[in-house]
Amino acid sequence: MSSYVQESFHNKFNQFIKNKQFESAREMLEKNGDIPKNIKLFNLGYLNYSKGNLVQAKKYYELAKLHGMLGSEVTKSLEKINEELSITSFEDQYTSYENFLFTYKTLPEPHFYLGLGFFLTVFFIGLVKKWHVLTLLGVCSIIVFGYYRYEVEQYDFAYNESDKLIQRGPSVIFEEIGVLPAGGKIFYSKQRNNWRYIEYPEVFRGWINTERNDLK
Structure with missing residues (x-):
């Protein structure tokens, strides 16, 4: 998508939001296949926030982060929603293990297979080269990876x-x-x-x- 087309799309989308034509804005997002996944998720978050659906907005913003949108805009949007929902202190009570489980559960499927492929590669390189430490590292990583996969699939x-x-x-x-x-x-x-x-x-x-x- 060229910068001109992107700007035109962005302006039209914002105009729909401003006029409270939320369904038109959603249809516009769904029909446009050229928008990167993380941008589409962020816009869905903004759409739901504009509708007053803070929980759905939070979900889409967090998914946008998981799909690689790491700028300050999405971070500030999440902070604003957490403040409005009054759950900042609530989320501060999550343990590191719980935060990891939540992230792991919502991780895009390709990321899981990418990680698994990496650890399998480490294992086979260690096996072929007879680098026992690397082989052991690969085995341990695969076991841990599999355990967390099993753990989150239960819930x-x-x-x-x-x-x-x-x-x-x-x-x-x-x-x-x-x-x-x-x-x-x-x-x-x-x-x-x-x-x-x-x-x-x-x-x-x-x-x-x-x-x-x-x-x-």
Whole structure:
């Protein structure tokens, strides 16, 4: 896409947003196949932010980062959303392990195979050259890589759409043990009807009802 066409597209997209023609803006993004994936994701984030859908905006901005958009614009956009959602302190409670799991789960599929291919290459080079340290490093890396792949596949990933009460069990008869704020990233495992059990982050481990808006 030439710089002129890109600027024209950008101006038209912003005009749709300004006029609150959100569906037209979305259709414009979806129909244009020349836009890089990370730019498209960022624009979807901006579109959802303009609509007031902060959780979806956060999701798209984070996906834009994972697809290689590392500039200050996306960082500032995420900081602004976290501030508006009041979840900055919430995300500060994630452990390094939990942050790694969240990143690993949302990593684009090609990145996973690229990493696996790299470690396999290291292993085979070490094997052929009889460099035992390199071979061992390759084996250990593949095991760790596979373990985390197995670990994250056990859970479903979601962005929490609205503030939810956390119960000790899958029913309102159980004790309320906390509040999961909107915009929070969670891994959940067990499901009972409309109830999901949060595995990570551990500080919010418990059951939430996905169909109920607890804190209006």
